[in-house]
Amino acid sequence: MLILLETGQKSMMQQKKTNIQNTINNRLSVQISLNGLSFLVTNPASEEPVFFLENVLDHSTTPEELLMEIETIMFKNEILNTAFAEVSVVYSTPVYSLVPAPLFDETKASEYLKFNSKILANDYMAHDLVENQNIVVVYVPFMNINNFFFEKYGSFSYYHSVTVMLKTILEKENYSLPKIFLHFQKNSFDCIVLKNGELQLCNSYTYKTPEDFIYYTLFCMEQLHLDSDNIPVILCGEIEKEDDNFKIAYTYIRNLEFMDSNYTATRSLDNDRPHNHFILKNVI
Template sequence: MNTISTNFRLSHKIHDEGFSLSNADNCNLYLSLAQKSIRLAVADLERNKFVVLEDYELITVFTPAQIAEQLRLIASENPLLKEQNWKTIRVSVSNQHFTLVPETLYDPAHQQDYLRLHSNLNPLLDDVLSYRHSNLEAVNIFAIERVLRETIQDLFPDRQIQFVHQTSSLIKSILHMAGRSIPRSMYVFVERGLATILVADEHGLQFCNIFQYHSPEDFIYYVIFVMQEQKMNPEQETITVWGDITHDASLFTILQKYIRQVKFGKKPQNMGYSYKFDDLFEHRYFELYSLHLCE
């Protein structure tokens, strides 16, 4: 008897009518796992565009094991997660357990040691993985809860899954969009309860960290703190924001109160998007789209 309760809600679903699962071998499947959401997207490589997006909001889910339970429930009825013939399957995880290490200092045998300096790892519950940023000459070392990794692998038992930390997809996308001629700029990706803050300039990435906030006051404190540490002036800078934030949200209001210029970011332009994506806010699902730039 199945005693697992359904604690998710499908908040968005987009399926381009030109997409068929029979063409899965020419498409990539992307998954984004966070504390409050499970999101899926399909990129059609022949048409060079995103053709599917599904956003599942998690309700009263608090632990990785509960996220894994909800993922299994979604997969039991979702054809995308039953399909095995995707060209590439790429999964991002959102948590605070990551660190960037210069490639010249990186030793795979010691990646747990690097991460322990920044995170409280539990070797019985967490797996430590890495992703190489060739353009930064750095390695992102991160943890994923074992129950989540095993659940994904169980869904695709004969496939090699590429796992990345959400910061890697954000870094790849922001540096790709900004190019090499930008002035020093701040970018903020907002989730419920977490804010990823990045600073980049013509020399590349200068700062990346994730902060947990419980109120708009917490949120703006971290933004101002990073600006001060990076010698940026709130009266002169423009901040670009993506994620789960809207024009009328308290987080956006407090940003505008303290920062001279705040703007919403755009979708990554390395791929096209089905016309059915036109009704979505440009700044939503940036972390999901950005998975396309990870290789």
């Protein structure tokens, strides 16, 4: 499927599905958010990490500033200037919406976003299908960055981080009772609630303090009539047992645990724990 990308006077044809000639065996995965960038090179045969770099930014940036950061990182790391068998880019942004696949109309993609997100008239709408789940994730990718990666590597795949999360979790979960997954990033977290192996809630929240985080979490539980003393809550991403977010969560939620290696496709990065860098380790 070919998609026309436009940025100012510039346009190109980009293939949404990966169709890269296998010049080498390694795979490149890039995670992009307004608060940071992560690069992971793996060997698909062994799932061993070959190269990993994480650049956490002190403040939120614009897509233009992010592109400058990407160019600087690539200039300093020669391995990122080689050819790859696969290239995948994941956007971790709060501008997304989930739509049941039978109700999805591609021509009305902007309609699904405009009521709960601020979008611009010239924003490009993309969507992912969470296979075997009848879920479509509609979101706004950064087209200047897409254009850059197209020029750099040719055809590549791109997704929203929620797509990666849902695909990974739903493929492994058939737990009949409700279960919550909380994925932490800098200044934001994603909340996914499952019951009978099916999705009940998927939402993202921006927070500044641990009190903000626990308020949103407990509010979700209250609205879904979930018991904070009994429901299993699985933690992943940027959170550790020593963190204030964990401590305040344990004050109100009794059944807390960290995500284990059964949920991750790639082995540890820089001696991290299985629950860290959850998105990057599970890029489709």
